[in-house]
Amino acid sequence: MSNDIAILKQLREISGAGMGDCKKALTETGNNIEEAMVWLRKKGMASAAKKADRVASEGLVGINIQGTQAVILELNSETDFVAKNESFRGLIKEILSLTISANSLEEAISTKIGDVTIEEKVAESSGIIGEKLALRRFKKVSVKNGVIASYIHTSEMPNTGKTCVLLGVESDCSNKDALNELGKKLCMQAAAMRPRYLHSSEVETSVLEKEKEISREQLAAQKKPEAVIEKILEGKIAKFYEDNVLLNQIFVMDNKKTIGDVVKETEKALGTTISFTGFALFKLGEGVEKKEENFADEVAKMVQ
Numbered sequence: 682m683s684n685d686i687a688i689l690k691q692l693r694e695i696s697g698a699g700m701g702d703c704k705k706a707l708t709e710t711g712n713n714i715e716e717a718m719v720w721l722r723k724k725g726m727a728s729a730a731k732k733a734d735r736v737a738s739e740g741l742v743g744i745n746i747q748g749t750q751a752v753i754l755e756l757n758s759e760t761d762f763v764a765k766n767e768s769f770r771g772l773i774k775e776i777l778s779l780t781i782s783a784n785s786l787e788e789a790i791s792t793k794i795g796d797v798t799i800e801e802k803v804a805e806s807s808g809i810i811g812e813k814l815a816l817r818r819f820k821k822v823s824v825k826n827g828v829i830a831s832y833i834h835t836s837e838m839p840n841t842g843k844t845c846v847l848l849g850v851e852s853d854c855s856n857k858d859a860l861n862e863l864g865k866k867l868c869m870q871a872a873a874m875r876p877r878y879l880h881s882s883e884v885e886t887s888v889l890e891k892e893k894e895i896s897r898e899q900l901a902a903q904k905k906p907e908a909v910i911e912k913i914l915e916g917k918i919a920k921f922y923e924d925n926v927l928l929n930q931i932f933v934m935d936n937k938k939t940i941g942d943v944v945k946e947t948e949k950a951l952g953t954t955i956s957f958t959g960f961a962l963f964k965l966g967e968g969v970e971k972k973e974e975n976f977a978d979e980v981a982k983m984v985q
Contacts, residue, residue: 685712692717724797724805737813738966740764743841744831745777750823751831752780753847753961754789756803757969759812769814770838772806776816777840786819817969822959824849828857829959830864834872843965846871848879849958854951863947863955867927867940871962876927879960884926892921927960 685707692703692714698721706724710716737757741764744753756773758764776789776799783789790800797805799816807814822829827850835843846868850860878884896917900910922929932938948955 688712688714692721722808724801724808737815737817738969740814740965741770741773741837741841742843742845742963742965743773743777744833744845744847745781745840746829746831746847747781749825749827749829750781750821751829751847751849752777752783752789753818753820753822753845753963754780754816755818755963755965757813757815757817757966758810763810763812764837766810768806768810770841772802772814773841774838780819783819784821786816789819790816818963820847820959820961820963822847822849822961824851824958827852827854827955827958828860828864830861830868832865832868832872844872845961845963847959847961849960851956851958852951852953854953854955856951859947859951860955863944866934866943870930870933870940871927871960873933874924874927874930875962875964876930877925879927879957881922881926881929884922889918889921892918928957 689700689703689707692698692707693700698706702721702724703717706717706720707714710720737759739759739761740755740757742753742755744751754773754776756769756776758769763769775794779792779794779799780789783792790798790803792799794802803814803816830848830850832846833840833842833844837843848864848868848871850864852860854860893914896914897910900913905913923931928940928944930940932940932943935943944955
């Protein structure tokens with residue numbers, strides 16, 4: 682038993698892979714450390730720990746629309762150079778085609794590509810390419826009737842770009858082109874104005890309370906009377922909705938209208954009702970804390 686632990690520790694140190702992965706590699710190879718190292722490299726797990734603290738904020742965002750369902754995902758790399766690599770682009774294309782039935786990130790990474798899962802395939806590709814790769818985000822949008830509209834900003838290849846938007850437009854109207862036109866306008870609006878929510882009902886109470894708390898402290902510091910503070914807070918919350926909820930925003934193509942006005946006009950023109958079932962806006966690298974390094978530091982690392 683102690684010998685097994687020693688081998689496990691040795692493999693962990695020379696590969697940089699996780700303890701669980703090392704244990705599995707040794708099990709698969711009968712405790713042969715050299716074959717286990719090969720096994721880890723094939724799976725892209727060797728040196729995984731060394732890559733773990735790297736920042737993968739480049740890459741591509743992609744969408745796949747198939748009838749009444751669609752998916753959007755973000756596949757990250759460390760550099761834009763790798764994101765332009767045909768192997769990387771082939772990988773995101775393959776993942777998009779295989780995950781149309783998935784409903785969550787967990788289901789997506791568990792989907793099989795041949796004999797391995799997408800999670801294992803991404804790890805394997807990371808080992809081959811030599812950069813940290815990560816399938817970071819995934820979302821499903823679907824409708825019962827109607828269309829799924831989309832918009833891609835800064836397109837890199839078909840169905841991918843730096844910013845992608847999906848919007849489920851629900852309606853029993855037979856004029857799908859008109860529905861898609863409305864949806865496309867709203868997707869472009871979202872790409873430009875970056876709302877966090879589709880409906881005002883989606884805004885968490887905790888978020889509103891935090892906004893009120895911040896504004897109340899600011900106003901109190903200005904010695905505003907309590908009655909005045911409450912009145913001002915109402916206006917600030919209304920502005921928060923306008924800035925952060927897509928359906929509450931001012932229409933960028935005509936600032937005399939709100940998005941709500943545009944939807945009502947379309948409903949009247951088509952003689953139908955329209956609702957929105959799902960919304961996703963992915964901007965590449967959003968939410969990833971990038972490490973700032975100067976040129977001298979980069980050169981010093983290369984010399985070392």
